[in-house]
Amino acid sequence: MRPLNYYQTLQVSFQASQQEIKQAYRRLAKQFHPDRKTETNCDKIIAINAAYEVLGNIQNRRIYDRQLQLNSTDDSLARRQERNVRANQQYQRYRQAKQANNVSYQSWLEEIYLPIDRLASDILQPLSSEIDELAADPFDDELMANFTTYLETCRSQLQLAKQTLESQPNPPQLAGAAVHIYYCLNQIGDGIKELEWFSLNYDDCYLHTGQEMFRIASNLRDRARYEVSLV
Numbered sequence: 001m002r003p004l005n006y007y008q009t010l011q012v013s014f015q016a017s018q019q020e021i022k023q024a025y026r027r028l029a030k031q032f033h034p035d036r037k038t039e040t041n042c043d044k045i046i047a048i049n050a051a052y053e054v055l056g057n058i059q060n061r062r063i064y065d066r067q068l069q070l071n072s073t074d075d076s077l078a079r080r081q082e083r084n085v086r087a088n089q090q091y092q093r094y095r096q097a098k099q100a101n102n103v104s105y106q107s108w109l110e111e112i113y114l115p116i117d118r119l120a121s122d123i124l125q126p127l128s129s130e131i132d133e134l135a136a137d138p139f140d141d142e143l144m145a146n147f148t149t150y151l152e153t154c155r156s157q158l159q160l161a162k163q164t165l166e167s168q169p170n171p172p173q174l175a176g177a178a179v180h181i182y183y184c185l186n187q188i189g190d191g192i193k194e195l196e197w198f199s200l201n202y203d204d205c206y207l208h209t210g211q212e213m214f215r216i217a218s219n220l221r222d223r224a225r226y227e228v229s230l231v
Helices: 006-010 018-032 042-055 058-067 077-100 106-126 127-135 142-167 170-201 205-228
Strands: none
Touching: 006 042, 018 042, 018 170, 042 058, 042 170, 106 127, 106 142, 106 170, 106 205, 127 142, 127 205, 142 170, 170 205
């Protein structure tokens, strides 16, 4: 059932900017977080999260403003998996269509695989130290700002890695490595999203899920390295 008014829930006006909505959500999430031991209210937290899932997304907000009704936008793991399957099918069609091109193994290795491997490592390796620094006080605005800066850098690096992967079809002998890279980047993207949710509402569930997705991505990166070593 749709909340009466998501704007009232987040205590912002109908004309509020996306930045104002984000700031309001962070303020309320911090205010009602159980670890603050002040004004804990589970129903309030649920309502705040539901409101931000709609208003925090520009497209969802437009639909909400236009229709004043919206189904739940909970981005569950099952939905992410469905999107991954569809995206993989598109990627496979793209790869198969391009396989007729004569792409040299060495060129793809140097221009595609190695840059992506470096970008993935630059994203995955710092996570542990970034979380250790934030653990000193997750509610410290400066520490959280540093963590969100790391996530923004990760998202930029991920976008570059995806563009690089799509820039050339892979040689047939490196199809296995390409598939592992593709899934690795997908896991990184989902992990970044979970960690961004944690930076907004301080819910450790998102932090642990993000860490697990980065761990899976690291394993997929290592599998790609193994496939390359076999060729």
